[in-house]
Amino acid sequence: MDIRKAVELLKKDLDEIASLRKIPCDDDSDNEQFKLLRYRVREIVEAASGKDSSEYRRIPVRPISTLRFRKTEAQRNEEYSKYLDDYEIILKSIIQNYPSPFLMRCNFINE
Numbered sequence: 491m492d493i494r495k496a497v498e499l500l501k502k503d504l505d506e507i508a509s510l511r512k513i514p515c516d517d518d519s520d521n522e523q524f525k526l527l528r529y530r531v532r533e534i535v536e537a538a539s540g541k542d543s544s545e546y547r548r549i550p551v552r553p554i555s556t557l558r559f560r561k562t563e564a565q566r567n568e569e570y571s572k573y574l575d576d577y578e579i580i581l582k583s584i585i586q587n588y589p590s591p592f593l594m595r596c597n598f599i600n601e
Contacts, residue, residue: 491534491537491538492538493588495538496534496535496537496538496539497585499530499534500531500581500584500585501585503527503530503531503534503581504578504581504582506523506527507527507574507578507581509523510523510524510574511571511574514563514567514570524574528549528550528577531581532546532549532551535549535584545584545587545588548580548583548584549580549584550573550577550580
Protein backbone atom coordinates (compact mmCIF):
# COMPACT_ATOMS: atom_id res chain seq x y z
CA MET A 491 0.00 0.00 0.00
CA ASP A 492 1.16 3.48 -0.81
CA ILE A 493 2.45 5.28 2.33
CA ARG A 494 0.37 8.38 1.55
CA LYS A 495 -2.80 6.29 1.39
CA ALA A 496 -1.85 4.51 4.64
CA VAL A 497 -1.34 7.84 6.43
CA GLU A 498 -4.67 9.14 5.11
CA LEU A 499 -6.50 6.04 6.38
CA LEU A 500 -4.68 6.06 9.74
CA LYS A 501 -5.62 9.71 10.27
CA LYS A 502 -9.28 8.81 9.77
CA ASP A 503 -8.91 6.03 12.32
CA LEU A 504 -7.22 8.42 14.72
CA ASP A 505 -10.21 10.76 14.40
CA GLU A 506 -12.52 7.85 15.20
CA ILE A 507 -10.98 7.44 18.65
CA ALA A 508 -12.83 10.59 19.78
CA SER A 509 -16.16 8.90 19.05
CA LEU A 510 -15.02 5.73 20.82
CA ARG A 511 -14.42 7.77 23.97
CA LYS A 512 -18.16 8.52 24.08
CA ILE A 513 -19.04 4.83 24.25
CA PRO A 514 -18.82 3.56 27.83
CA CYS A 515 -17.09 0.29 28.49
CA ASP A 516 -19.83 -2.24 29.21
CA ASP A 517 -19.57 -5.65 30.86
CA ASP A 518 -18.65 -7.25 27.55
CA SER A 519 -15.91 -4.63 27.26
CA ASP A 520 -14.76 -5.11 23.70
CA ASN A 521 -17.18 -2.98 21.71
CA GLU A 522 -17.51 -3.73 18.02
CA GLN A 523 -16.36 -0.29 16.86
CA PHE A 524 -13.07 -0.59 18.68
CA LYS A 525 -12.53 -4.17 17.43
CA LEU A 526 -13.03 -2.99 13.87
CA LEU A 527 -10.68 -0.04 14.38
CA ARG A 528 -7.94 -2.28 15.80
CA TYR A 529 -8.20 -4.79 12.95
CA ARG A 530 -8.33 -2.06 10.32
CA VAL A 531 -5.24 -0.31 11.72
CA ARG A 532 -3.28 -3.58 11.80
CA GLU A 533 -4.25 -4.31 8.17
CA ILE A 534 -3.28 -0.82 7.00
CA VAL A 535 0.10 -0.86 8.75
CA GLU A 536 0.81 -4.40 7.58
CA ALA A 537 0.01 -3.46 3.97
CA ALA A 538 2.15 -0.31 4.15
CA SER A 539 5.10 -1.58 6.19
CA GLY A 540 4.87 -5.35 6.60
CA LYS A 541 4.50 -7.54 9.66
CA ASP A 542 8.19 -7.25 10.50
CA SER A 543 8.13 -3.46 10.72
CA SER A 544 8.54 -1.59 13.98
CA GLU A 545 5.27 0.22 13.24
CA TYR A 546 3.35 -3.05 13.05
CA ARG A 547 4.95 -4.45 16.19
CA ARG A 548 3.93 -1.37 18.22
CA ILE A 549 0.21 -1.93 17.72
CA PRO A 550 -1.24 -3.62 20.81
CA VAL A 551 -2.78 -7.01 20.21
CA ARG A 552 -4.30 -7.71 23.62
CA PRO A 553 -8.07 -7.41 23.52
CA ILE A 554 -9.69 -5.02 25.92
CA SER A 555 -12.04 -7.82 26.92
CA THR A 556 -9.67 -8.35 29.85
CA LEU A 557 -11.38 -5.32 31.37
CA ARG A 558 -14.36 -7.42 32.40
CA PHE A 559 -12.31 -8.65 35.36
CA ARG A 560 -12.28 -5.17 36.87
CA LYS A 561 -14.50 -4.93 39.92
CA THR A 562 -16.45 -1.78 39.19
CA GLU A 563 -17.83 -0.02 36.16
CA ALA A 564 -15.73 3.03 37.03
CA GLN A 565 -12.56 0.91 37.03
CA ARG A 566 -13.46 -0.64 33.67
CA ASN A 567 -14.14 2.77 32.15
CA GLU A 568 -10.91 4.18 33.54
CA GLU A 569 -8.90 1.29 32.07
CA TYR A 570 -10.73 1.61 28.75
CA SER A 571 -9.91 5.32 28.66
CA LYS A 572 -6.23 4.58 29.31
CA TYR A 573 -6.26 1.98 26.56
CA LEU A 574 -7.69 4.52 24.11
CA ASP A 575 -5.07 7.06 25.22
CA ASP A 576 -2.28 4.57 24.55
CA TYR A 577 -3.76 3.58 21.21
CA GLU A 578 -4.07 7.22 20.19
CA ILE A 579 -0.42 7.90 21.06
CA ILE A 580 0.73 4.85 19.12
CA LEU A 581 -1.28 5.86 16.05
CA LYS A 582 0.08 9.42 16.18
CA SER A 583 3.61 8.08 16.48
CA ILE A 584 3.20 5.73 13.52
CA ILE A 585 1.74 8.53 11.38
CA GLN A 586 4.60 10.89 12.31
CA ASN A 587 7.24 8.27 11.60
CA TYR A 588 6.03 7.56 8.09
CA PRO A 589 7.89 9.63 5.49
CA SER A 590 6.32 12.94 4.60
CA PRO A 591 4.63 13.30 1.20
CA PHE A 592 7.08 16.14 0.42
CA LEU A 593 10.12 13.88 0.78
CA MET A 594 8.43 11.19 -1.26
CA ARG A 595 7.57 13.66 -4.05
CA CYS A 596 11.19 14.81 -4.12
CA ASN A 597 12.30 11.18 -4.50
CA PHE A 598 14.38 11.33 -1.34
CA ILE A 599 12.50 8.29 -0.12
CA ASN A 600 11.31 5.34 -2.16
CA GLU A 601 7.81 4.05 -1.53
